[in-house]
Amino acid sequence: MHSETMSRRAILALAASAALVSAVPAWAQTAPQPARIGVIGAGNIGSTIGGLWAKAGHEVMLSSRHPETLKGLVEGLGPKARAGTPAEAIAFGDVILIAVPYKAYPQLAQDYGAALKGKIVIDAGNATQARDGEVYGEVQASGIAAVSAKYLAGARIVRGFNAANYKLFAKNAAQREGGRMAIPIAGDDPRALAAVSKLVSDAGFDPVVVGPLAKADSFAMGSPGFGLDLTAPELATRLGVAR
Ligand SMILES: NC(=O)c1ccc[n+]([C@@H]2O[C@H](COP(=O)([O-])OP(=O)(O)OC[C@H]3O[C@@H](n4cnc5c(N)ncnc54)[C@H](OP(=O)(O)O)[C@@H]3O)[C@@H](O)[C@H]2O)c1
Numbered sequence: 001m002h003s004e005t006m007s008r009r010a011i012l013a014l015a016a017s018a019a020l021v022s023a024v025p026a027w028a029q030t031a032p033q034p035a036r037i038g039v040i041g042a043g044n045i046g047s048t049i050g051g052l053w054a055k056a057g058h059e060v061m062l063s064s065r066h067p068e069t070l071k072g073l074v075e076g077l078g079p080k081a082r083a084g085t086p087a088e089a090i091a092f093g094d095v096i097l098i099a100v101p102y103k104a105y106p107q108l109a110q111d112y113g114a115a116l117k118g119k120i121v122i123d124a125g126n127a128t129q130a131r132d133g134e135v136y137g138e139v140q141a142s143g144i145a146a147v148s149a150k151y152l153a154g155a156r157i158v159r160g161f162n163a164a165n166y167k168l169f170a171k172n173a174a175q176r177e178g179g180r181m182a183i184p185i186a187g188d189d190p191r192a193l194a195a196v197s198k199l200v201s202d203a204g205f206d207p208v209v210v211g212p213l214a215k216a217d218s219f220a221m222g223s224p225g226f227g228l229d230l231t232a233p234e235l236a237t238r239l240g241v242a243r
Helices: 002-020 044-055 067-077 086-092 102-116 129-142 144-151 166-174 190-203 213-219 232-239
Strands: 036-040 059-063 081-084 095-098 120-123 156-159 182-187 206-211
Touching: 036 044, 036 086, 044 059, 044 067, 044 081, 044 095, 044 166, 044 190, 059 067, 059 086, 067 081, 081 086, 086 102, 095 190, 102 129, 102 144, 120 190, 129 144, 144 156, 144 213, 156 190, 156 213, 182 190, 182 213, 182 232, 190 206, 206 213, 206 232
Parallel strands: 036 059, 036 095, 059 081, 095 120, 120 156, 182 206
Antiparallel strands: 156 182
């Protein structure tokens, strides 16, 4: 029974991969618009990607453990952006972007694990040796997809916006010669993948669904799929994604 469920999921994920390279699926076009997005961690990556969504017309709550520090940032992003605590952002969002240092994931699991269950969670975290200590060791041993699945258990995880520097995202969202920059994403939930594909597109990029969550290891920090500035067809070819 379990293997039947898994194979059905695998088929759905495969179908989603084929359909989603550089295209926004029909389902996502019927998803609630604008989306309500909560952003956990309003640093480099959270403020950059959250800002792109706010400017695209989505309702965005950026969060901090000290939300008063975000006043200037949200004012600069216009009327679609607001500030809150991480708990408020999770309650606000149908989709949650997690953009905190990876060493904070065990704490996130403890504090917000229950609230994140069932939410679409875009997981942008990377683990680095210098910053993330013990959790970096876990990622080296098991791969980041498995470690995110452990700490974000029950969430509909899509790994995304992890594979390049925030400055490159900001520059390419504004303008890129030769076509939009591709963003690799991976997850086990086809509807979450579809919703995130739409948000990737709305931020100014082309999504490439690489496959189920485990495939996120193919564009993890330190892998050959990390740090690429390519169009969707180029990235799909590089990562061996069927089109
Ligand atoms: N920088 C990049 O170019 C880039 C690109 C791709 C992926 N990433 C990954 O994205 C993540 C964020 O990177 P960043 O450069 O944006 O970091 P950053 O600028 O240092 O911002 C991280 C934010 O996380 C919040 N935070 C820290 N610990 C937290 C906790 N326990 N609970 C809730 N919030 C917490 C902090 O907010 P408060 O202190 O205000 O609460 C901080 O503003 C990292 O995992 C990184 O590897 C970064």
